[in-house]
Amino acid sequence: MQMRFDGLLGFPGGLVNPQEETLEAGLSRELLEEVGVALPMSVEDHVDARYAPSKSSSKPLSGLITHFYVRKMDEEQIREMERASASTATDHGLEVLGMVRxxxxxxxxxxxxxxxxxxxxxxxxxxxxxxxxxxxxxxxxxxxxxxxxxxxxxxxxxxxxxxxxxxxxxANRKRFESTPARAPATSSQTSS
CATH class of the missing domain: 1.10.880 (Transcription Factor Skn-1; Chain P)
Structure with missing residues (x-):
């Protein structure tokens, strides 16, 4: 899994326009961007599809469907993906903050x-x-x-x-609100 830019845990993935690419091609593209490995996905790897949960139970679902794919990998493949995610993934440090086992x-x-x-x-x-x-x-x-x-x-x-x-x-808010704001402390250095 991965730590996302928003602090939440999730799986690699992203949005796919079905008029431009298949779900599998979109996932392969997202894997390359987010984990730095071109891993071809197939229809056989698809295990689940469901509506994305709404942010509020009072609002209807967004209509967004999440598709879940699973691919078994051996230990060396996992290590290669972890190395690539930190060194070659274009979204590392942007969308993805790191891989998590x-x-x-x-x-x-x-x-x-x-x-x-x-x-x-x-x-x-x-x-x-x-x-x-x-x-x-x-x-x-x-x-x-x-x-x-x-x-x-x-x-x-x-x-x-x-x-x-x-x-x-x-409890401390009133104390902070009544204290005048002070400039941040700075340090001075001299060079010789």
Whole structure:
């Protein structure tokens, strides 16, 4: 997966105009731009299509359909893609901030897959990830269920931490508003 420019986790991809290219050609183009590897995709790699979720449950769906493709790769191919994404991908540092491996294990304290699943994902990416982990038997269903349950606990802890940080900023807001603005500190250097 990849860390996107907006701070969300997602899969490589982008918009495709079906009058100009096939879904597979568009995905191959996006892979070259985002991960720096020309990986031809085929219709056989397609596993899912669904409407993109709306940003608000009160608004109708946008009509955007996300298509999900899966391609098995060996360890060396994954390493090549990781190297290329940082060195030759034209969108690295722009649309894509880096590649991220999905941990397929759980450690004590909810680390590993449960912690990973608690991050923020774009659109359908979390459900697509869960679906493909099950389809490819990469994680046992009961282990994935436990990881998702632990992820829910992590979300509750994060929400508590965010509320505490918000309360801190609200409590200190009046102090900051009443203090005159000061110029940022600067350092001077002399050269000889």
């Amino acid at each position: 999905v941990p397929l294990y759980t450690m004590r304290g909810g680390k590993g897959l449960p912690s990973f699943l608690s991050h923020s994902f774009i659109g359908n990416a979390r459900s697509q990830l869960v679906d493909f982990l099950l389809r490819l038997n990469l994680v046992a269903p009961w282990d994935l269920r436990n990881a998702l349950a632990d992820s829910l606990k992590t979300h509750a802890d994060k929400a508590h931490d965010l509320r505490a940080a918000l309360a801190l900023t609200q």
